[in-house]
């Protein structure tokens with residue numbers, strides 16, 4: 001599943017969640033943000049308006065990587081980055 005906050009997109013590979021014992025993403029969202037990630041049928045689900053309530057803190061991705069199963073990927077586009085890299089010869 002995936003959902004959008006103000007500027008970032010959170011993509012969760014739910015196939016990895018059933019065997020995750022920590023469910024660390026849920027606690028991370030409660031601790032560091034507004035708790036929009038809840039546990040539903042053993043998997044994370046979004047409760048509420050993520051675009052309005054999401055804080056873009058990235059805590060779920062971090063916690064999932066280190067305490068979960070590495071199921072969360074966050075896309076955080078930075079407008080102008082490609083042009084900047086080209087201009088400065090950074091690949």
Ligand code: SF4
Nearest residue numbers: 017020025064068069
């Ligand atoms: S921490 Fe990661 S693997 Fe575990 S339930 Fe959350 S998203 Fe799924």
